[in-house]
Amino acid sequence: MKHFDVIVIGGGHAGAEAAAASARMGARTALISLRRDGIGVMSCNPAIGGLGKGHLVREIDAMDGIMGLAADQAAIQYRLLNRRKGPAVQGPRAQADRKLYRAAILDILKAEENLTIVEGEVVALKQHEGQVTGVTLADSSDIVANAVVLTVGTFLNGVMHVGGQRQPGGRVGDRPSVLLAEQLADLGLARGRLKTGTPPRLDGTTINWSVLETQPGDDEPVVFSFLNRHPQVRQIACGITHTNEKTHEIVRSNLDRSAMYGGHIEGIGPRYCPSIEDKIVRFADKSSHQVFLEPEGLDDDTVYPNGISTSLPLEVQEAYVRSIVGLENVRILQAGYAIEYDYFDPRALDLSLQLKAMPGLFLAGQINGTTGYEEAAAQGMLAGLNAAALALGKERVVFSRADSYIGVMIDDLTTRGVTEPYRMFTSRAEYRLTLRADNADQRLTPMAMKLGCVREGRRIAFLQKREKLIKATEMLQNQSFSPSELRKVGIVLSQDGAKRTAQALMALPEVTPEKIIELVPDFATFAPEIQQQTATDCLYAQYIDRQQQEIASVKREEAAEIPSDFLYAGLPGLSTELGAKLSRIRPANLAQAARIEGMTPAALTLILAHLRKARRVVAGQ
Numbered sequence: 301m302k303h304f305d306v307i308v309i310g311g312g313h314a315g316a317e318a319a320a321a322s323a324r325m326g327a328r329t330a331l332i333s334l335r336r337d338g339i340g341v342m343s344c345n346p347a348i349g350g351l352g353k354g355h356l357v358r359e360i361d362a363m364d365g366i367m368g369l370a371a372d373q374a375a376i377q378y379r380l381l382n383r384r385k386g387p388a389v390q391g392p393r394a395q396a397d398r399k400l401y402r403a404a405i406l407d408i409l410k411a412e413e414n415l416t417i418v419e420g421e422v423v424a425l426k427q428h429e430g431q432v433t434g435v436t437l438a439d440s441s442d443i444v445a446n447a448v449v450l451t452v453g454t455f456l457n458g459v460m461h462v463g464g465q466r467q468p469g470g471r472v473g474d475r476p477s478v479l480l481a482e483q484l485a486d487l488g489l490a491r492g493r494l495k496t497g498t499p500p501r502l503d504g505t506t507i508n509w510s511v512l513e514t515q516p517g518d519d520e521p522v523v524f525s526f527l528n529r530h531p532q533v534r535q536i537a538c539g540i541t542h543t544n545e546k547t548h549e550i551v552r553s554n555l556d557r558s559a560m561y562g563g564h565i566e567g568i569g570p571r572y573c574p575s576i577e578d579k580i581v582r583f584a585d586k587s588s589h590q591v592f593l594e595p596e597g598l599d600d601d602t603v604y605p606n607g608i609s610t611s612l613p614l615e616v617q618e619a620y621v622r623s624i625v626g627l628e629n630v631r632i633l634q635a636g637y638a639i640e641y642d643y644f645d646p647r648a649l650d651l652s653l654q655l656k657a658m659p660g661l662f663l664a665g666q667i668n669g670t671t672g673y674e675e676a677a678a679q680g681m682l683a684g685l686n687a688a689a690l691a692l693g694k695e696r697v698v699f700s701r702a703d704s705y706i707g708v709m710i711d712d713l714t715t716r717g718v719t720e721p722y723r724m725f726t727s728r729a730e731y732r733l734t735l736r737a738d739n740a741d742q743r744l745t746p747m748a749m750k751l752g753c754v755r756e757g758r759r760i761a762f763l764q765k766r767e768k769l770i771k772a773t774e775m776l777q778n779q780s781f782s783p784s785e786l787r788k789v790g791i792v793l794s795q796d797g798a799k800r801t802a803q804a805l806m807a808l809p810e811v812t813p814e815k816i817i818e819l820v821p822d823f824a825t826f827a828p829e830i831q832q833q834t835a836t837d838c839l840y841a842q843y844i845d846r847q848q849q850e851i852a853s854v855k856r857e858e859a860a861e862i863p864s865d866f867l868y869a870g871l872p873g874l875s876t877e878l879g880a881k882l883s884r885i886r887p888a889n890l891a892q893a894a895r896i897e898g899m900t901p902a903a904l905t906l907i908l909a910h911l912r913k914a915r916r917v918v919a920g921q
Contacts, residue, residue, distance in 0.1 A: 304330040305691035306684070307435055307445040309422045311339030313673040314451035314665030314680030316405050320366045321684030321689055322449070322751040323414040329684075330443060331409065332418045332435070334474060339417070340370070340405025342673065343453070343471045344498055345604055346396050349524065350393045351381050352724035353674035354391035355705045358740035360674075360681055361525045363748040364758050366408045366512050367677045370526035370919065374400035374600060376536045378521035387728045387836045388652075388733050392522045395538060397597040418443070423479040425661065432660035447687035449662045451680055454496065456481040456642035456667060461559030462635050463613030470641070474517045474636065481642055487657055490645035494721050495560075495567035496671060497575050497609040497638040500617045503631040504603040512626040513540040515592065516786060526741045527761060529829075539593035539625045543608070546897050548580050548587070549621040550556045551612070555581070559611035559638050567640040570671045570721040575638070575654065576608045576620070591624065602633055611638035625767040646713035648861070651888050652686035652696045653679060653710070662687050669718035670709075678706045685753060691834070697751060701891075702731055702851040703743055715885065715892045731847050733840045738833050772826050776803035779820050806838035860890040860911060 304327075308319040311333030319331035333339050348371040361368030362699050375394035379580045382390045409415055410567040419727065421438040425448065434444040455470030468476045473529065485491065516537040523529065547645040555561040558577045560569070579589050587634035594608040605627075610617055614635045621627050647655055653668075664683035665676035685697040708729045713722060726732050735743070745762045748754045754762075780799040786792070791811060793800070802820050805811045813831040817824045823831065837844075866887060868879040878898055887893040894904055 301441075302330070302443045304328045304416070304443065304445045306330070306447045306449065306450065306687045307332060307443055308449045308684065308687075309435065309766070310453060310455070310665070311336075311417075312341070312343070312451060312453045312665065312676065314453070314676035314683075315449070316340055316409060317365055317367060317677040317713050318449045318451055318662075318664055318684030318687070319415055320409060320412060321363075321681045321753060322688040323412040324364060324521055324755070325685060325688035325694075326687035326752070327413075327414060329415045329688070330418050330445070331415060332420055332422055332437075332443070334419070334421055336406070336417060336419055337402075338474065339409065340395065340402040341396050341471075342401055343608055344496070344673075344781070345815035346398050346401075346594060347606075348375075348396055348401075348673060349391060349393035350674075351389070351391040352705065352728065353672060354381070354393055354524075355726065355735065355737045355740065356674040356678045356709070356724055357524050358392070358526075358675055358737045359704050359706050359744055361527075362741040363681060363685075364745075364754045365677070365681045366405065367674070368498060369403055369527070370408060371396060371524045372405035372528045373404040373532055374398075375523070375531060376533060376595070377517035377538060378523065378531065378535070379518055380522045383518075386839075387738060388840070390737065391726070392524060392737060394524065395536075395594055397533065398601065399597050400429055400533065412862045421477075424483055427658070430658060432658055446691035447662065449680070449687050450667060450682045451663075451665045451683075452477050452480065453666050453676070454639050454641040456484070456660055458641045461565060461611045461638040461640065462637060463557050463559060463611065463616070464562065465613075466559070469639070471639065472637070476641075478495070478693065484644065485642075489648050489655075489657065491642055492645070492667070492669075493567035493640055494643050494669060494671075495565050495569045495609055495640045496573075496636050496721065497569065498636050499576075499605045499607070499609045500621060500632045500636040501596075501607055501634040502593075502603040502621070502627070503633050504593075504601040506629055506631045507539070507593065507603060508626045508628065509539055512593070514538075515540050526745075526765075527758060532865045534598055536595055536598070538595065539626070541591050541593065541624055542588040543576070543591060543620075544588055546623040547620050548738075550616065550623060551576055552581050554612055554616045557613050557616060563613070565638060566638050568720045569638075569685055569701065570723060572723050572725075573609070573671070576610050577612065593626075600800040608636070609638075610636040612636075612873060627762050641666070643667055643718075645669075647715070647885050649714050650864075650893075651698045651710060651714060652689075653683040654686060654690070654696075656886065660690065663700045666721075669722055670713070671721035671723050675709060675722065678709060682706060682710065687752065700855065701729070702855060703735075703747075704740075704856075705729055705735055708735075711892060711895070714893050715887065716897075731851060733843050734847050734851070738836055738838065742769070759878050768826060768830050769834060769837075771804065772823065772830055773837065775823060776806060776834065776838065777801055781805070781819055786819075787867035789815065791815065803838050803841070807841060809839070827876075858889045858891045860908065862887055862889055862893065862907070862911065863914075866911075871906065871910065874903055878903055
């Protein structure tokens with residue numbers, strides 16, 4: 301019988317990140333996957349990042365996670381989304397080479413000193429007195445551990461749909477996890493069905509690229525990892541085309557043959573990534589929809605047509621795809637399909653992603669009702685850190701919505717649950733001016749260093765960068781200029797005689813780092829990324845001061861922890877309905893309690909008063 305500190309089940313984005321995080325914490329970790337070559341597979345679109353999602357990747361990287369490193373090793377096109385808007389809502393995104401990404405993930409995991417990769421199928425969780433103690437594999441062998449992280453993606457009772465045809469599966473070529481789903485169902489946890497979908501994969505050699513619009517990458521690529529500076533592989537362009545009235549008519553006339561509209565699927569799909577059927581029904585007034593033709597690799601002719609996912613029969617897919625300009629003679633390599641799977645209500649988890657009903661078991665990824673590689677990886681990292689902390693007797697790791705997008709996501713999931721697949725957006729974060737993609741390392745790497753999950757190379761690089769940022773900021777704070785001096789370099793302000801620091805000037809939208817260098821030549825000695833982050837910090841300085849006060853208030857509320865056995869039922873002054881809701885959700889602190897639907901200031905004050913009274917009793921006062 302094999303013994304480990306932590307077992308991670310599943311080698312997708314959540315599982316890979318969980319295993320790496322656990323190993324970095326010093327825990328002897330086993331990553332169990334059906335197939336070694338299935339680890340790090342990009343099951344859906346070949347891209348990483350985006351709005352909100354790019355922030356998550358940067359935060360994972362700041363914690364010395366692996367998604368950003370792998371994405372940079374595989375990125376064949378970089379684009380910074382929302383480039384024309386403020387830095388707080390800009391999102392780095394990269395088109396990736398599937399094979400390079402998978403190879404990068406596997407190479408990183410194989411290099412982890414405390415990590416063992418095990419090929420096998422987990423069919424049962426081992427328990428003793430309600431505590432998880434390990435797993436049983438399909439070959440009847442047992443593996444023992446102090447903590448288990450379950451990251452099964454779309455495999456729990458997974459069913460794939462193409463038109464009226466359905467077959468069990470977690471993705472094309474992989475069987476679903478049924479026995480494990482049955483055991484989890486026996487725990488009595490609230491669960492439901494969700495769905496996601498993919499478009500048909502196309503043969504790029506049969507696309508008429510000459511008639512299509514070309515979408516190149518950025519001239520100045522913004523990479524993911526704070527340890528990287530430039531693209532590492534050849535960069536390519538994508539193509540753009542559009543659906544048309546003929547496309548829409550073909551889909552409309554075959555809606556009854558769609559698995560979704562034909563009544564074959566009960567699961568709810570992602571609202572922000574609708575199928576072509578959904579687009580045509582929900583946006584009936586639109587005569588066309590954009591389709592991005594994304595190559596899946598540098599040496600792969602397969603093309604991913606982003607924007608036309610479907611569950612229609614193959615012959616209908618062929619008809620509507622070939623009605624699109626540039627795709628008239630295209631060959632479909634793999635039919636698009638919808639996949640339906642089980643998820644469990646994430647309100648059954650605490651802030652460390654540990655299942656309240658079964659200590660030692662952590663859930664991460666789509667099993668918690670999320671969608672997307674980045675959301676899964678961020679959960680996996682948190683679950684891996686906490687599984688290792690539990691196994692090694694360390695304090696649990698918790699992110700706040702005041703310090704990270706990871707914290708926002710975890711709080712949303714564990715407090716509000718999901719009614720549709722959860723996707724991260726910048727609009728979900730109250731403090732997005734401080735939670736920017738560019739400063740994720742400054743926010744989170746100190747936390748990672750304190751936890752002991754940062755490699756020496758990143759620690760040194762971070763400390764050097766922090767020192768340069770401090771020096772750059774001090775340089776701008778210590779030099780002031782009069783209106784007449786500023787006029788000489790083209791900065792025209794009120795001629796009031798008042799001097800302004802270079803830092804204050806940098807907060808003006810029209811003042812660029814290049815203009816500051818005319819005033820402060822030594823500022824040019826700093827690398828462009830240091831100049832840019834310093835400029836962004838200056839731009840938001842006045843707003844950040846205000847947000848820091850709000851964040852301090854949130855931190856105080858989060859510090860007011862509510863014991864897991866706190867009795868809400870019968871609490872004088874608390875409504876029966878709200879008491880029942882609080883008893884079911886079990887908020888971890890006052891901040892979480894405040895975000896529960898129906899919560900009132902009076903009820904919060906009541907709970908706080910009883911918490912203080914309980915503390916005084918414990919203290920013997």
